[in-house]
Amino acid sequence: xxxxxxxxxxxxxxxxxxxxxxxxxxxxxxxxxxxxxxxxxxxxxxxxxxxxxxxxxxxxxxxxxxxxxxxxxxxxxxxxxxxxxxxxxxxxxxxxxxxxxxxxxxxxxxxxxxxxxxxxxxxxxxxxxxxxxxxxxxxxxxxxxxxxxxxxxxxxxxxxxxxxxxxxxxxxxxxxxxxxxxxxxxxxxxxxxxxxxxxxxxxxxxxxxxxxxxxxxxxxxxxxxxxxxxxxxxxxxxxxxxxxxxxxxxxxxxxxxxxxxxxxxxxxxxxxxxxxxxxxxxxxxxxxxxxxxxxxxxxxxxxxxxxxxxxxxx
Numbered sequence: 182x183x184x185x186x187x188x189x190x191x192x193x194x195x196x197x198x199x200x201x202x203x204x205x206x207x208x209x210x211x212x213x214x215x216x217x218x219x220x221x222x223x224x225x226x227x228x229x230x231x232x233x234x235x236x237x238x239x240x241x242x243x244x245x246x247x248x249x250x251x252x253x254x255x256x257x258x259x260x261x262x263x264x265x266x267x268x269x270x271x272x273x274x275x276x277x278x279x280x281x282x283x284x285x286x287x288x289x290x291x292x293x294x295x296x297x298x299x300x301x302x303x304x305x306x307x308x309x310x311x312x313x314x315x316x317x318x319x320x321x322x323x324x325x326x327x328x329x330x331x332x333x334x335x336x337x338x339x340x341x342x343x344x345x346x347x348x349x350x351x352x353x354x355x356x357x358x359x360x361x362x363x364x365x366x367x368x369x370x371x372x373x374x375x376x377x378x379x380x381x382x383x384x385x386x387x388x389x390x391x392x393x394x395x396x397x398x399x400x401x402x403x404x405x406x407x408x409x410x411x412x413x414x415x416x417x418x419x420x421x422x423x424x425x426x427x428x429x430x431x432x433x434x435x436x437x438x439x440x441x442x443x444x445x446x447x448x449x450x451x452x453x454x455x456x457x458x459x460x461x462x463x464x465x466x467x468x469x470x471x472x473x474x475x476x477x478x479x480x481x482x483x484x485x486x487x488x489x490x491x492x493x494x495x
Contacts, residue, residue: 187439188409191365191447194278200369201388202409204400206336207363207436208262209428210355213247214348216329220244227330227352231298234330234355238307241329251302252309252322253332255464257457258366260295262354265445267291268361272487277449281491285483287460288476294357296476300468313461320344334366335432336405342428351428353435362439364447367406398422407433451490456483 188202214224220241228234238250253259264271269291272282286292302308309328311318316333323331324344332354333341342349354363370391372384390396397413400406402422408414414433417423423430439445450456459482467475 186441187362187436187445188365188407190441190445192369193446194449200371201392202365202369203367203391204336204404204406205365205367205409205436206334206406207366207432208259208332208354209335209338209432209435210352211323211331211333211338211341211428212350212352213323213326213329213345214350216241216246216326216347220246220329224348224350227350228355229353230355231294231357235298235302235307237330238302239305242307247326247329248306249309249322249328250307251330251332252311252319252328254311254316254319255313255461256316257460259332260460261448262363262366263295263356264291265362265364265439265447266354266356266360267294267358268440268442268444270444271448272450272483276443276446278443278446281487282448282450283484283487283491285480285487287463287480287483288473291357292476293472296464296467296472298357299464300472303468313464335407335429336367338426338428338432339405349428351431353431360438361442362445363435364439364445365407365436401429405429407436450487452486455486459483459486 188205189198192198192200192202210227212224212227217224221244222237222240228237234251241247241250261271269289270276270286272286273284274280274282299308303310309322311322319331320333320337320341322328331341338351370388372381376384392410394410394412394416397408397410398416401408401413401417408417459479463475463479
């Protein structure tokens with residue numbers, strides 16, 4: 182079954198696919214077209230870079246159109262995507278893909294650039310912070326006019342557009358500059374090697390069915406998750422789905438345009454859940470302190486988790 186390579190690359194280890202990609206997504210930017218026009222901004226040219234987001238936010242606020250310019254959750258997944266976009270790994274050993282990592286890279290130049298942009302927006306009153314992982318609250322702030330820009334998941338495009346009392350435009354995730362690509366988000370389906378052979382074969386038949394183009398096209402239309410099968414993308418195009426729903430195609434093109442690098446393939450980190458919590462919790466310290474110092478502290482905290490994992494194997 183032809184599954185798009187950026188999706189496969191995330192779930193492959195040493196060339197072997199260990200689980201079947203299913204509900205895949207990437208971040209997107211959504212803008213309030215009415216607010217942009219009112220602030221003298223071109224709604225057909227959404228911001229593509231950090232600098233353009235800052236400029237647009239400043240114009241929106243100065244014009245009194247919206248209280249803030251942009252909103253997005255303090256969400257580790259977005260941080261991971263911005264690192265990937267910059268071509269920067271989160272940890273060493275090829276992002277943990279060529280060995281167990283023992284060094285964290287959150288204090289890299291890409292990390293400093295990201296957080297200096299983010300905290301500068303916050304300090305200038307241009308960013309609405311809904312809280313850690315508060316994606317629903319961010320969407321509400323976009324809908325109620327608190328911010329004219331929203332960073333969310335492509336899987337939420339339907340609810341973002343349908344919940345807005347204004348016209349929207351979906352665009353690609355803004356980056357610091359030249360993009361290396363994005364990491365696929367979402368989840369995958371696993372089959373236990375301890376299951377009886379008959380169950381494994383039945384599971385295999387189900388996986389073949391659920392990832393076929395017809396099912397993937399339907400799954401995308403009804404949920405917003407990206408088709409993992411390129412045949413599903415072709416079917417949607419032939420049906421004219423993207424002509425009526427161009428925002429969904431923006432998300433797919435972002436992923437398909439990604440380079441094949443350790444940064445865009447995603448990290449392999451044993452204590453990933455703990456690391457993601459540390460990243461989310463670090464934002465307030467970075468906001469209140471020196472960016473480089475606090476990012477070095479974050480890297481140190483992550484490295485302690487990496488060492489603990491390597492020592493205990495769990």
